[in-house]
Amino acid sequence: MTASNTPKRRWSLLHGTRPETSFTVGGPSLRGARVLLRPLVADDYDAWLAVRSSCRRWLQVWEPRPAGGKHLAEDRSSFVSRCLGRERERQLGYGFGFGIFADEVFCGEITLSSIQRGPFQSGVIGYWIDEAKAGRGLMPESVVVVLAFAFDSLALHRVEINIVPRNAASRRVVEKLDLRSEGVSLRMLEIDGVWEDHMRFAITAEEWSERGAVLKAEWC
C-alpha cells in the first residue's frame, strides 16, 4: 500500500479528521475495557456461524425482514459479501460495522449505519450479542465505545438507537446509559415480518460533550 493510499490518509481525505483509533486492514479497531470492536473479515466466518447457529431464534425475532422474506443468509459466501459490502460502506463513510470480541472471542455485532452528512451529521446504532454472553454489560460498553468513535472521531452531531417497545433487554441498554427518549415512531421498521413501532433514543454532540467523559469512565 502506498503512503498516499493508507487507511488513515483515505480517512483524512474523506472526513477531514483523524480518528483516535488504530486501523486494521479492514478499518478501525476500537477498544473498551473488555471489548474489542473491529470489522469482521472472511476468516471470522466459522466463529460468526457458530454463534448465529446457537442463538438463531434469539436473534431472528428482532431482525429486519419483510413478511414472507428470507432470514439472513448464513452461508460463507453471503457472509463474505456482507463483509465486503461493509468495507465499501466504510470507505464511503456511510456506515461502520464491527464484530464484538471479548477475551478475543467473537460474541456479537454492533453497527453505526445510515450515516448522513450535510446538515444532518447523524447515524443509527444497531446491535446484537450472543445469548450465552448476555447480561454482562458488554453491549452498553460497546455502545459507549461506538458513541466515542461517532462523536470524537467522525464528528457526528447526533446518534440514535431505535427499539421495539417489548424488547426489554435492549431498553435496559439505553436506560443504563441514560440516553434521551424521544418518543415512539409508529410502524417504523419491518421486524421479522411485522411493521413495528419503535421507541427512539438519541444523544447529540452537545450532550456527549457534557456526559461523554463520565460514560467512558463508567463503561470503558
Ligand SMILES: CC(C)(COP(=O)(O)OP(=O)(O)OC[C@H]1O[C@@H](n2cnc3c(N)ncnc32)[C@H](O)[C@@H]1OP(=O)(O)O)[C@@H](O)C(=O)NCCC(=O)NCCS
Ligand atoms: C439487547 C442486547 C443486545 C443486550 O445486550 P447485553 O450485553 O446482554 O446487555 P446487558 O448486559 O446490559 O443486559 C441488558 C438486559 O438484558 C436482560 N438480560 C440479561 N441476560 C439475559 C438473558 N440471558 N436473556 C434475556 N435477557 C437477558 C436483563 O434485563 C439486562 O438488564 P439488567 O442488567 O438490568 O438485568 C441482547 O439482549 C441481544 O442481543 N438481544 C437480541 C437481539 C436484540 O434484541 N438486538 C437489539 C435490537 S434493538
